[in-house]
Amino acid sequence: MTPTSQGKATVFGTLLGVAEGNVCSYSSDYDTADDKEYPNRSSYRSYYDGIYMGYKWQCVEFARRWLYINKGYIFNDVTMAYEIFNLRDVREIHSNQNLPLNAFRNGSLRHPEPGAMIIWDEGGDFENTGHVAIVSEVLPHAIRIVEQNMDFVPWKDHRNFSREIAYKIGEQGDFWLHCSPKEGHILGWMLQTEDDLHSEGTPEINSQLYNVHLAEHTTNTDASRPWLNIANEDEAAYVEMMKGHWLTSVKEDFNQYYTVSQSAEALLETATDELHGMFMHATDYVLQHPELLESFGFPEAIIPRIRQSWDKRVNQLITSRFDFALSDAGLKVYEYNCDSASCYMEVGKIQGKWAKHLNIKRGHDAGKSLFSDLVSAWKKSDVKGKVHVLQDSDPEEDYHALFMQDAIQSAGLECERVVGLSSLKWNADGIIVDSQGDPIRWIWKTWAWETALEQLRHEIVDSPDESFINHPNVREGKTPKLADVLLHKDIMVYEPMWTLIPSNKAILPVLWTLFPNHPWLLETSLQLSDELKQKGFVSKPIVGRCGANIQLVDENNQTLAEKGGNFGERDYVYQQLWPLPKIGKYYVQLCTFTVAGNYAGSGVRVDPSMIIGKDSDCMALRVLEDDVFEISQRQS
Missing domain, CATH: 3.90.1720.10 (endopeptidase domain like (from Nostoc punctiforme))
Incomplete structure (x- = not known):
């Protein structure tokens, strides 16, 4: 104005x-x-x-x-x-x-x-x-x-x-x-009134704007021509993992991408912001009701540390990821990967560079602001020294960690990447130091907190015994275990320990209880009810990664899809069946990324099966103006 x-x-x-x-x-x-x-x-x-x-x-x-x-x-x-x-x-x-x-x-x-x-x-x-x-x-x-x-x-x-x-x-x-x-x-x-006399009726919503479309770019560009800058460490690591300058593992898909409307992007942004608040409300509710914590399967000795983390570091989340199904039938959230999520580089960098390589002007990159938002979050963080990015020896984690390291350094912070734990040692003062002898004080990790908890479960014979947590077996010059590092009282870890709660699938039944029939939630229970059997259900372990140990069963008790894994012995939740839409030859999942709890961009993951897993590809996502999207829909 x-x-x-x-x-x-x-x-x-x-x-x-x-x-x-x-x-x-x-x-x-x-x-x-x-x-x-x-x-x-x-x-x-x-x-x-x-x-x-x-x-x-x-x-x-x-x-x-x-x-x-x-x-x-x-x-x-x-x-x-x-x-x-x-x-x-x-x-x-x-x-x-x-x-x-x-x-x-x-x-x-x-x-x-x-x-x-x-x-x-x-x-x-x-x-x-x-x-x-x-x-x-x-x-x-x-x-x-x-x-x-x-x-x-x-x-x-x-x-x-x-x-x-x-x-x-x-x-x-x-x-x-x-x-x-x-x-x-x-x-x-x-x-705000229940008296609708003289009011307007409920407007019609064009639900077609919430479909996801498959598009193909016609170009004479040589698909084999290099387009990622291997002088940048993260891009070089990505090229090495993909065995070339490819967006996906399927070479025939190189010119294909997905589009959503501007209205769909607005819905994803609204849902991401509000669902983050709902998950935070549910996390607080769980911590106020100790009986609910039993279903999360945490070692009893760790619970006071989780409470302490929530009390002191509730606003210190850097980033996380929601997984959605989106179609004209509506928007539904599957889960919240609030700890050690992946696919940031694919969405925040690769899909944008791919579009520039092919000179795609149609729409805009759905992940265009993710990297700058991460930089801003690190600038506002409470970090007061060197950040160590901890990762396992894994090709995917290589470029993922390097991408985050770039964001941290772009925020003006000193950062060092640590692959594995062998370069870390205990010193004579009981402090964990890196290969240069610098103390480990601030960490961002690709490892899940649950990996450290598994070490606790093996170390602690009697669950109330807190000796391992409070008095680790320190031996000068020896390499600490992951649990030693992440649970050290003088080390601040991103994402904070409280993210164990919203990342655990046991939060989903709590959400359904607190927000019954919410349009973005799926009915979820710790027990398989007759009602869920009649609707069809998905069984998933309360702690699991990459689609492991998930089974989809329809209303006729027929198994639609299932995947094995290493989490079969964990407790399960049962979620209402809401299959991903199949678009072209793939089932398509929308992923939205948060930075400091706020929407920061979107991407897609695809798979020929109904379960998105570790090997599922990321493909580019573009956002079109509603009228352009409608025209493309009519032409398809």
């Missing part, structure tokens, strides 16, 4: 006024934002009480924040403000219950009231975006509103509202808000 005659425009983030509930409105003049304070898109995200509100300081962010503070509920995040008029519920944060939200057209017999949202269509000053404001007061001939991103000047005379809008009431009681030509068209207002 632009400044008005009320006063002089202010710089980004300046307080403009304070509304009911002490809700502040800030200047959103992006041209004046400090690049050092706001270096990337992630730095513009606004949170209140740990809940994502929107982008600073847009109108949608203000509306969500005002409703949360004054009413205790928020509406789902939207790409454009005018899309709010199509929403039909809000979520009460305390109870996690959905409450009805009704839309009333300008001219409705149902009049606006304090707390209502006024919604502008796209056009005028609100071209492409629309606008939203909150009604603070209804006067005899005007309403007063509070808002953000209308202009960049302070509210006049320090009043608690931004401006007034005149209205008239027709002979039938129809209520009409004045529409300024400069601002365009007011669609109407939204009220």
Whole structure:
């Protein structure tokens, strides 16, 4: 927006006024934002009480924040403000219950009231975006509103509202808000009420926008021509693992990629941010109910350390990954890989370089901001010295660790990669040091925490015995075990130990209990119920990696797919069957990546079987404008 005659425009983030509930409105003049304070898109995200509100300081962010503070509920995040008029519920944060939200057209017999949202269509000053404001007061001939991103000047005379809008009431009681030509068209207002008299109906949603499409790029580019820079260590390691400059292991797929619509990307972003909050809520709930922890299978001696990690390091998550099924049938989350997830380099670097190599201009790279977001997260971390990236001797972990090392070093931190543990030693003071004799203090690891717990299970004969944890068998000059390193009291590990809980499949039944029938969740139980048998189910170990020991069974008790592995002796959960969509010759899983708990990009993993595993390929994912996506859908 632009400044008005009320006063002089202010710089980004300046307080403009304070509304009911002490809700502040800030200047959103992006041209004046400090690049050092706001270096990337992630730095513009606004949170209140740990809940994502929107982008600073847009109108949608203000509306969500005002409703949360004054009413205790928020509406789902939207790409454009005018899309709010199509929403039909809000979520009460305390109870996690959905409450009805009704839309009333300008001219409705149902009049606006304090707390209502006024919604502008796209056009005028609100071209492409629309606008939203909150009604603070209804006067005899005007309403007063509070808002953000209308202009960049302070509210006049320090009043608690931004401006007034005149209205008239027709002979039938129809209520009409004045529409300024400069601002365009007011669609109407939204009220949280169960009374839908005079309201608009539920809008039709084009569910086809949530399908994933297979595309093929026609090009004369020689597929065998090198396109990854082997002078960069991470790219050289990737080329070595792939045995060439390939995006996937199937050479015939080189020109193929997948597309999603902009609406689908917005849904993935919203779901990722909100599901992260739900998993965090469930983690806290589990720690408050010790009886639930029994189903997670942790050694008893480690539980106090997990609690300590949650209490002190809840906000120190660097990155994680959600696994989704997405189609016109809806979006469902399978699990949250909150500890030692993979595929970052494929999504954050390789798919973008592949598109440049083929000169693909169609759409945009779904992982384009992942690397810069990782750099930003490391800059904001509490690291005060050298970071050691610990990995096993594995070709995939080589480039994965090197990619993260690059992000850490780009954040201005010293970083050293450690392959295996043989170069680490105990010194005379009981400190673990690297090959140069530098103490190990800060770690990012590709190893799973569960690997260290397995060592504990073998070391601790009597489960309450904490001697191994608190008094490890230190021998100067000897190589420590993984558990010695990760559980050392003076070593800070990323991702923190508390990520053991949301990464464990035993969290899934807890989520279903806390958020029953949530549209993004699948019914999950620790016991195989008759209801799940009737729907079809997936059995999966509470701790497992790469699709190991998973079995898919349909409603007729027929096994659709299964995979062996090393986790067969662990306890299982049973999740409602929701197969991945098969697109072309592959089943396709959408993966979204978080950085500091926030959405940072998307990618796809594919497999000819119904189970995504260690050897499943990553393929490129591009995002198309909705209208372009619809055209391509009709042509396919």
